[in-house]
Amino acid sequence: xxxxxxxxxxxxxxxxxxxxxxxxxxxxxxxxxxxxxxxxxxxxxxxxxxxxxxxxxxxxxxxxxxxxxxxxx
Amino acid sequence: xxxxxxxxxxxxxxxxxxxxxxxxxxxxxxxxxxxxxxxxxxxxxxxxxxxxxxxxxxxxxxxxxxxxxxxxx
Amino acid sequence: xxxxxxxxxxxxxxxxxxxxxxxxxxxxxxxxxxxxxxxxxxxxxxxxxxxxxxxxxxxxxxxxxxxxxxxxx
Amino acid sequence: xxxxxxxxxxxxxxxxxxxxxxxxxxxxxxxxxxxxxxxxxxxxxxxxxxxxxxxxxxxxxxxxxxxxxxxxx
Amino acid sequence: xxxxxxxxxxxxxxxxxxxxxxxxxxxxxxxxxxxxxxxxxxxxxxxxxxxxxxxxxxxxxxxxxxxxxxxxx
Amino acid sequence: xxxxxxxxxxxxxxxxxxxxxxxxxxxxxxxxxxxxxxxxxxxxxxxxxxxxxxxxxxxxxxxxxxxxxxxxx
Numbered sequence: 001x002x003x004x005x006x007x008x009x010x011x012x013x014x015x016x017x018x019x020x021x022x023x024x025x026x027x028x029x030x031x032x033x034x035x036x037x038x039x040x041x042x043x044x045x046x047x048x049x050x051x052x053x054x055x056x057x058x059x060x061x062x063x064x065x066x067x068x069x070x071x072x073x
Numbered sequence: 074x075x076x077x078x079x080x081x082x083x084x085x086x087x088x089x090x091x092x093x094x095x096x097x098x099x100x101x102x103x104x105x106x107x108x109x110x111x112x113x114x115x116x117x118x119x120x121x122x123x124x125x126x127x128x129x130x131x132x133x134x135x136x137x138x139x140x141x142x143x144x145x146x
Numbered sequence: 147x148x149x150x151x152x153x154x155x156x157x158x159x160x161x162x163x164x165x166x167x168x169x170x171x172x173x174x175x176x177x178x179x180x181x182x183x184x185x186x187x188x189x190x191x192x193x194x195x196x197x198x199x200x201x202x203x204x205x206x207x208x209x210x211x212x213x214x215x216x217x218x219x
Numbered sequence: 220x221x222x223x224x225x226x227x228x229x230x231x232x233x234x235x236x237x238x239x240x241x242x243x244x245x246x247x248x249x250x251x252x253x254x255x256x257x258x259x260x261x262x263x264x265x266x267x268x269x270x271x272x273x274x275x276x277x278x279x280x281x282x283x284x285x286x287x288x289x290x291x292x
Numbered sequence: 293x294x295x296x297x298x299x300x301x302x303x304x305x306x307x308x309x310x311x312x313x314x315x316x317x318x319x320x321x322x323x324x325x326x327x328x329x330x331x332x333x334x335x336x337x338x339x340x341x342x343x344x345x346x347x348x349x350x351x352x353x354x355x356x357x358x359x360x361x362x363x364x365x
Numbered sequence: 366x367x368x369x370x371x372x373x374x375x376x377x378x379x380x381x382x383x384x385x386x387x388x389x390x391x392x393x394x395x396x397x398x399x400x401x402x403x404x405x406x407x408x409x410x411x412x413x414x415x416x417x418x419x420x421x422x423x424x425x426x427x428x429x430x431x432x433x434x435x436x437x438x
Contacts, residue, residue: 003149007294007296008331024132031296047133056244057270063247067244100278110176111176117279118206123277171348174351189354204415213390222372223369227404228367231405246404279410317424335427
């Protein structure tokens with residue numbers, strides 16, 4: 001009965017928003033199948049929770065993502 | 074000084090939204106009392122954080138909740 | 147299909163260890179019943195995960211719990 | 220390669236909202252530098268994720284924050 | 293720059309312990325590739341953290357996993 | 366009343382173990398002071414929880430940390 005939490009930045013989906021419903025469904029399907037294949041976990045009791053995080057709420061290299069990308073570009 | 078995180082799907086409240094303020098207050102009260110009763114934890118330093126998760130962000134059985142319920146019904 | 151994570155300090159159980167198996171079972175039962183009563187959540191798809199945290203890994207008031215208690219006593 | 224999650228109540232920022240972008244950037248910078256100073260962690264692989272939690276979703280003392288503050292004042 | 297947390301019960305690996313190092317490596321590889329395929333996320337900044345949870349610390353159906361399985365068998 | 370969770374790999378401390386008690390106390394003090402300085406959060410209700418993660422349980426670049434470092438060296 002695994003529990004998986006996936007956090008991604010809110011971007012890259014249609015119209016600059018986060019992942020589309022289809023992309024989320026693919027993530028849920030893919031990670032559930034992975035746990036079934038590798039650890040024989042039952043999909044019926046595999047939970048997946050996806051969190052979309054605003055760019056300014058995510059930090060890397062000591063900078064928020066928008067600042068980080070400005071510096072890198 | 075316990076920390077409790079409760080994640081529920083955003084539904085079942087008034088007008089199809091997530092839990093009402095009253096329901097959230099009941100959850101906070103109930104889980105804090107439970108920790109006091111079972112483990113003698115001081116309510117003054119018991120934190121509870123409730124997250125409402127959109128239906129398409131929650132997966133079970135390899136499907137998002139909306140797809141899962143369509144199949145089950 | 148709620149997911150609940152309960153973090154408590156590793157203490158207060160038998161022989162100075164964390165909560166006993168019986169206490170953990172009471173927490174699991176209590177919080178699952180709470181979610182059923184308040185939000186009509188199905189216990190069959192309610193997950194509870196308990197984490198015991200070593201005292202030196204928990205901070206409050208800018209101090210680890212052992213330092214905090216020394217100051218308070 | 221540390222991962223830091225900071226949860227704060229959604230308040231105290233400009234116009235009653237949560238922390239401003241500048242305050243978030245300060246938190247990201249500060250905690251990344253702290254991990255570099257204390258544990259020599261590489262900022263390039265230090266992730267920080269900030270969550271703003273609505274006041275009614277945060278409980279302390281068995282009450283939601285708005286109820287808790289009403290009682291205290 | 294996704295962050296993925298996978299929680300599984302501590303079982304099913306060699307000698308009744310949790311997943312083997314090889315199984316964990318497969319999970320890390322699989323979920324990182326999934327995020328690259330579905331959302332074009334860069335593996336270099338994809339973090340995966342696996343937690344093994346003791347059976348008595350995991351609850352489902354209002355019971356700890358050991359009690360739950362006793363009832364089901 | 367912030368809640369901060371810091372996850373670091375279990376290494377870099379005395380005798381190859383994770384951070385020492387002193388280093389953890391520094392992290393707790395530093396992050397609590399940061400939240401007080403930037404957001405005027407009260408240290409008395411600031412919680413910090415530190416998790417040490419085994420190297421094989423942490424993945425980056427699609428590899429567990431031990432494999433990742435072997436490739437890089």
